[in-house]
Amino acid sequence: MKLKLALAALTLSLQFSTAQAHSVWLEPSSTVLSKAAYITVAGAAGNDKFHYNHAALRGLNENFTAIAPDGSTVAPENLMAGKLRTVFDLNLTQSGTYRLAVASEGIMASWKEGEQTKRFRGNAEAFAKDVPANATDLRVNEGVNRLETFVTVGKPTDIKPIGKGLELVPITHPNDLFAGETATFRFVVDGKPAAGLEVLIMRGGSRYRNQLEEIKLTTDAEGKFSIKWPEAGMYWLDADAQDDKTTVPQARERRLSYVATFEVLPQ
Amino acid sequence: MRRLIPLLCTGLLATPALAAELKLDIEVPRLNVAEYHRPYVAVWIEKPDNSVAANLAVWYDTKMRNDEGTKWLKDMRQWWRRIGRDVAVPIDGVTSATRAPGMHSISFVEGKSPLGKLAAGEYRLQIEAAREAGGRELVTIPFQWPPKQALVEKAKGEHELGALSLELKP
Numbered sequence: 001m002k003l004k005l006a007l008a009a010l011t012l013s014l015q016f017s018t019a020q021a022h023s024v025w026l027e028p029s030s031t032v033l034s035k036a037a038y039i040t041v042a043g044a045a046g047n048d049k050f051h052y053n054h055a056a057l058r059g060l061n062e063n064f065t066a067i068a069p070d071g072s073t074v075a076p077e078n079l080m081a082g083k084l085r086t087v088f089d090l091n092l093t094q095s096g097t098y099r100l101a102v103a104s105e106g107i108m109a110s111w112k113e114g115e116q117t118k119r120f121r122g123n124a125e126a127f128a129k130d131v132p133a134n135a136t137d138l139r140v141n142e143g144v145n146r147l148e149t150f151v152t153v154g155k156p157t158d159i160k161p162i163g164k165g166l167e168l169v170p171i172t173h174p175n176d177l178f179a180g181e182t183a184t185f186r187f188v189v190d191g192k193p194a195a196g197l198e199v200l201i202m203r204g205g206s207r208y209r210n211q212l213e214e215i216k217l218t219t220d221a222e223g224k225f226s227i228k229w230p231e232a233g234m235y236w237l238d239a240d241a242q243d244d245k246t247t248v249p250q251a252r253e254r255r256l257s258y259v260a261t262f263e264v265l266p267q
Numbered sequence: 268m269r270r271l272i273p274l275l276c277t278g279l280l281a282t283p284a285l286a287a288e289l290k291l292d293i294e295v296p297r298l299n300v301a302e303y304h305r306p307y308v309a310v311w312i313e314k315p316d317n318s319v320a321a322n323l324a325v326w327y328d329t330k331m332r333n334d335e336g337t338k339w340l341k342d343m344r345q346w347w348r349r350i351g352r353d354v355a356v357p358i359d360g361v362t363s364a365t366r367a368p369g370m371h372s373i374s375f376v377e378g379k380s381p382l383g384k385l386a387a388g389e390y391r392l393q394i395e396a397a398r399e400a401g402g403r404e405l406v407t408i409p410f411q412w413p414p415k416q417a418l419v420e421k422a423k424g425e426h427e428l429g430a431l432s433l434e435l436k437p
Contacts, residue, residue, distance in 0.1 A: 034341040
């Protein structure tokens with residue numbers, strides 16, 4: 001498998017029109033709770049992680065799911081899409097770990113009809129129907145994107161792998177992260193180890209320091225990487241890959257993107 | 268009886284009490300703040316590998332409606348990850364209400380809940396405090412078990428805990 005890295009979350013632009021070259025994130029108000037409670041979650045796009053100064057996160061209505069510890073889904077409440085951020089509440093009633101994810105996949109195409117540029121976004125079925133077979137200058141890309149975070153009420157529970165696209169499989173539980181300690185995770189593509197993948201990690205609050213303090217790591221042969229958290233804070237993690245496992249033959253490649261938010265607590 | 272007396276005597280000489288004891292004095296400091304809430308405090312014993320040997324005491328707001336006081340148990344972060352999230356409160360003989368500023372003494376006897384039996388070795392007594400609208404502090408007092416002789420280990424918190432005194436009796 002050919003994995004190519006892309007530093008910015010460019011591939012997410014397939015999913016979030018506002019994202020463009022900017023990064024996207026989900027920021028939960030709490031990641032560790034003692035008892036059943038509401039949390040509020042914000043989503044946005046921008047360069048400065050967890051600083052809301054660029055654009056709201058779009059596509060939540062279609063692509064967001066919160067999976068409860070028992071596998072059921074929790075519907076977002078009070079969804080508000082502002083100019084600079086999208087916000088919603090989640091009622092976490094069960095004990096265990098919730099997975100909050102904006103996941104999407106699809107085909108993006110553009111072609112020429114005379115002077116006009118036509119665009120398409122959708123699945124393989126719609127692609128066959130809507131995109132002319134003899135389209136001129138046809139450019140087709142496929143993408144599988146995942147933007148997620150985890151929240152635990154009470155005792156952390158196992159996180160089930162998705163098995164599709166690029167995903168992070170926790171070895172250290174994502175709600176058990178502490179400054180000065182080392183956490184280990186594994187990246188997989190369609191369930192298989194993503195070796196040699198570049199992972200970018202950045203702590204929030206970049207407005208209050210002069211350097212971004214990005215941490216760049218590379219996964220080993222098993223897709224694993226370890227990070228010793230330098231300090232407490234909300235961390236943004238990004239990885240991108242490309243391969244040729246497309247569902248339509250016209251697509252040049254499949255772009256895979258993964259973004260997650262992790263909260264690291266002080267000792 | 269005749270055979271028992273010498274045994275008892277040697278026993279008395281070597282170990283004045285029948286079972287070893289662990290006593291802890293905790294000072295909840297009086298703080299000059301506009302909004303004061305009594306701190307949540309947890310006391311437990313860890314082995315060098317961070318595993319838990321005994322969950323000794325947890326002071327939290329036990330009186331709130333709908334168990335609302337449990338909401339902030341997670342603020343004692345280390346206690347929460349090591350113990351709290353794996354147990355249900357209240358726990359008999361362990362959990363109790365928060366305490367007012369001043370000195371508080373708690374004691375435990377080997378073999379009895381919640382201290383139970385500790386294998387011989389190195390341990391750490393962990394005392395963690397978290398206060399609503401205030402800070403959090405964790406103080407560690409290392410000790411050897413069983414104690415060879417009566418001894419007192421002193422420590423001091425800087426913010427949320429005051430003087431701490433661990434007294435071990437063989």
